[in-house]
Structure formats: structure tokens, C-alpha cells
Amino acid sequence: MRLPALAPVAAAAASPLGLGAAAAAVAVTAMCLRSKELKPTVKGQGTAWNSAVLSLCPALTAPYRLPALLNNGHVETIFAAWFRKKPHVMYDREIVHMPDGGAVALDTEDLPAAKRLPDDAPVLILLPGLTGGSEDSYVQHAVVHAREAGIRAVVFNSRGTSGSPVLTAQFYSASFTGDMRNVVEHVRNRYPRSLLFAAGWSLGANIMTRYLGEEGEATPISAAVAMCNPFNLPLSDSNFKKGFNKIYDLNLARSLNRIYKEHHHLFEAEAAAPNGRPYRPDVAIKAGTIREFDDAITRIAFGWPTVDAYYAGSSSSLSIPDVRVPLLIIQAADDPIAPKEAIPFDAIQANPQCLLVVTPTGGHLGWCGGRGGVTGAPWTDAAVSEFFSAARQLLAQPEFAAAAAAARARQPLGAPGEPAGVYTLGETTHQAP
Template identity: 30%
Template sequence: MPVLKETDFISPFWLPNGHIQTIFPALFRKTTGVKYQRERIITPDQDFLDLDWSPANHNPSRKIVILSHGLEGNSTKQYIIGMVRLLNSQGYDCLAWNFRSCSGEMNKTPVFYHSGATDDLDIVVTQAISRGYKEIYFIGFSLGGNLTLKYLGEKGRQRSNLIRKAVVFSVPMDLKQCSLSIIKRENRIYMHRFLNTLRPKVNAKSRLFPDQISLAKDHLVKTLYDFDDVYTAPLHGFDNASHYYEMCSSMFFVEHIQIPTLIVNADNDPIVPGSSLPVELISSLENVHLELSSQGGHCGFRQYGLRDDIYWSEKRALDFIQKNEFL
């Protein structure tokens, strides 16, 4: 399907570049109007997942949107809350699930979450189906977007027929290239922010599972790539960071996606460079469409002329879910 290289998104003049367009919403947007009902479910390996449900504002809904957050995010991040609030107002129930260790309480097994942990997403889908929903939609952000695409590609024609569409934003489809990009001097603010929350989790897990998580190589961890090489990869059954990236990058799975799927990325995304996206591959696919905005940053998309605190990305996702074809 042809790749759309421009959208109708226009950033405010006072958010002049990708860094500011990324940072401003993350630090200064205050979203309200969503009250979650938390459910804790037990996973087959005797761990747990915390699911936050938000019902539609009117009438019982048979439609559910499953939202997957980004690296070190959770269900309370502004990009999740804003999306849930709009979807609720339009008659969609929402399920914002928290990855292992991201819900405010450390999970109980040695493993955490990672960019390709689709088994947990499958558990969440099963839980939604058990509640009787007849239509399921996916929305994912950053790491959660990669996870969503990988899940749909893995499932292919074997997915539940209840899953209708997916929308993902700011997706690192090539995990290795994105991991190397974030090492650049101008991007290190993001890398250090991630490492500042990931390190304490590893330290806590090493005390709980000293035989499985060693801090002996912690001095080698200077970058996110190092973190994945020392901790993420071996802990989750991969040989090293490169092997982990190769096995989990969604660009290797998108060609098998069988439902209408919209990928929205910004060319000025400081975390996901445009060169990392498989544009030629996606342009050949029937079910997957890529929209590249010149601006928007990473999970930003705060538009000029904002009304009712509804971001452009939220309106775009709703529009795609409600309509039967790509714009």
C-alpha cells in the first residue's frame, strides 16, 4: 500500500523540533477524566499482569480497544490516558495493560518485559475475549507498537477473528538501529532516562534471584544497547542484544499481518529515525499502511490549534478505527 509521506498534522510554532515535540507532552500535559478499574490476572508461569479497564461513557459496549504503552511506561502515561478518554467518549471500552514490573509493583518472576514478549499480549487478548467483547482493536505506542505489530504478524491468519484493526505510533520497527541511534549525543537524555528506571529494577531483581540475575557485568552498561546485551537478552533466552533485536523487530513480521493496520511515525522522531523504517516493504503490503509526518516527535503529535486537549494522534486513531478504509 502506498506510503503517505505527509499528513494533515501541523505542530505549533513554539514546538519547533522533534526533541521539544517529544518532551513537552511528556512533562507538561496533564490528562484527567479517566478512572480505571484494575484487575490482576495470574499468568501461566505464576506471575501477574495488572490490567486497567475503562468502560465507555454511555451504554454497555461490545467493542474493546487494547492499549500497549512504551518502554518504562504504564497505563497512566499522558498518551494512554488521552487516547482512552477520547475512545470512551465515542463508545469504546478500553483496556490499558501494564507490562511486567510497570504497574507500580515488581513482578514475581526473574523475567521482565521486552519488545517481543507477545505471550503476555496474547494473555490480555484472551482475557478480553472472556468478557464477551465482539470487536477488538489494538493501539500501541513505541515499544508497545512494536509488540503489537509482532503479535499480529506472528498470529497471521491464526489470530482471533474478533481482532479487527490496529493503530501504532512512533514504532521502533528496527530495534537495533533505534538502539544505536539513541546513543547519539543529542539523544542521550532519553537513553539515560530509561536507564535510570531500568537499573533499579535489575538491582531489585538481583536481590530476589541472585542465582539468575548477576550484577557482575553492570559496570559494562553505559548504553541501552549494553543493557539489552547484559540483561535483557540472556534473561529472556537470547544470545545477545543483536540476537534479541533480530528476533523481536516488527519489521520482520509485518508482511504476515492480515488485518487493516496503520503505522504512524514522524520524520523528526529523535528515538526512531526515519531511515530505520522498512518503507519499501510496507509499500508492497495490502493490509499495512505507513503514514510519515514531517513533525510530531516521539509519541508527541501535539497539533496547532489544540481543542479540548485532544491530540492529533488520538483523533487519527479514532478515525481509522471507525472508518472502513485508509485515508
């Protein structure tokens, strides 16, 4: 069987130009397949914590190799979305109701008794991107890597994503941290002896960072990681209008449409009710951009007067100064959806809790330079696992006793109890696609 990479060579040899074209094709193919060594850059204050993290997490600064063909933000983004292999994780699903009548789905890996983690193992809450969920390859790889590091992953599927039910005329949004707050409390009560961590991608990272800023020192989360965070939503919205980025905007809008269509009737009924919110369901169901959908549904759901006000007020760059727990931020310099220009470098540098790692490539949710090859787990998985393992170790060491004591103080006293209005509807087991 002929390798696909050699197809251009064979075609060139059969052409009227003969061996000259074949030689050129060989040169182009070799250039595309040749690996390029890449090295992340790190920014942050030289605190004892950051210094210790960097010494314990070699993956954060070590060079990695990537075929030259993938050394492009668009190519890497699309390649990862189409060709990254899935571990096909089996999940236990828990439906958790929220105080406003809505619900979210929490997925935890379903394991045989011999592989189950102890009850006091650290717990990592994972927040996927805009329309992502527990079925996505990058999420499943993170679940597996967490378990291999002795950490229990809980995937937080927001309303409507990954089959999570939509019971009221309300979607989640970039500014909606209410569900995050309730989920964190629910998980803390379920695992009262465990350290809590959090990690988010894309819009999930934006929501998580906003939550950390709002909660400050009160959060039960002991350390967190944000990846591909759009940070500045007005800038990201503007970026969607440029060139090939319009394709991402259209695809994400279609993903929103697919989720929304199943629940269109709820929003129609709300818009028609005498005192209902003035949704525009006729616009939402055929929205061709994220902005159109947000203007028709999201900003109305959360009381923003305009979509621009919603974007400006929901940017997690505003929250960075108020983060009070260790936050590792990983961004790709060529991310077409979360552009480098949106990263709040000065605010991150000014906050001793933040550590920023910028990779020269990676695209959006790509990072195809992982140890498992270009179709394996993202490069970030090893770095994130090392970070949380380091956090676990540092919080237990005497020189970090104050941080460990603060983490313990945030654990609930007495019998665990749900936040007001939050309760579990039921549990199921399902196979991720």
C-alpha cells in the first residue's frame, strides 16, 4: 500500500515534467514532514510557588517537536478536531438540578473496582468549551491523564451540552458563573476530604477564571488551569470576522443551533408569555454567527442591554487581578479563536498567583505535539497533570503550610449538604461516543 505522503511524488513522476517535478515534490513532502523543535515561553512573578512549580513541571518548559506541516494555527486546529483519537471513556453521569430549575450533567469515569481511586483522592472539575462536553477527545484524554496521576476528574457539562438537559429557557453564557459556583459546592460536599482543582478550555476557561475572580479567597478550589482562554470577548468577536476565522464562527454557530433546536419550544413559550423575556427564537434557530445567537438569546437571558455590553462585561481579563489561588494559564501564540492579542499580559504579570505559558503553536484546542504523537493526547495533558501533581505536593509541604491550612479551612464543616436549591436527580452510566 502506498503511503499518502508519497502520492504527490507518484503523481509528479507520471506528469509531463517527469523526474524534475518528482524531485520538487519530494522536497516539499520532506519539508512538510520534517519535525520542528518548539519551546514554550513562561511569564510570571518569581514567587516561591511559581519557582517550585517550574522545577516540578519540566513539561511546561521543555521543547517539543511537531511536523512542519502542522506549524500553523488553522491546520493544527482542524487536524486535532478531525484526527485526534479518543480513549472512549465510560462515564457515570449525575444530573444535578440548579436553583432556577435548570440542570447540568456531571460525568465521572466509570472504573472497575481495582482501578477506582480512594475517596480522598484530589478531584479535578473540567469545563469544556462553548459547545464541548465529555464526548470530546481533548476532554476524554484529560480524564484519563488525571486518573493516571491519581486525580478524579469530573466533567462539568453545561446546560444543553453533551446531552445535559435544558429544562428552562436559559442557556449558559460567558458571564454565567452561577452554575459553576453550585457545581463546585456540590462536588466539595460529595468529596469532603479531597483537594479540589479546576481546569477549563476556551469559553469554559473564561467562565472558570471569572468564577475564581468573583470568589477570591473564598473558593474551595486550591489550584486551576485555563487553556485557550479568549480573555477579551470584544476582541475575540472582532477576530471572528477576519478571513478564515469566519469558518470557525459559522461552525460554532451551527453547533449552538443543533443544541438549541431541541429546546426551541421553551424559548418560544418564554418569548410569548406576558412577562417573559423578549427572546428572538426565530433569529436564534437560524443564527449564522455566535454573535447573532448571543444577541437573540444569551444577552437577553442574563439581562445585558446589548451584545456588545455582554461581551465587554463578561471578559475574564477583568477577573485576573482578583484571582487568589494558583492559576496556570496556557495559550497558543497562533490560536485563531483566542488570539494572543487578547491575553492580559500586564494583569497576569502583576498577580503573583498567575503563571502564563505561551506555546509558539497549538492552534485552538490543538497542541498536537504530545507524547502520543500528532493524533494522541494534546501536549497540554502532560503539563497539566504535572501541575496538579506539583500543587498536591506543595500544598502538603511545611513551607506551604499556610496555603494548605487555607485549603483545609475551605472544606465544609459537619455533615455535607447541598447548596440551596441544588439536588441530584439521578445517575446513569453511558459510553462516550
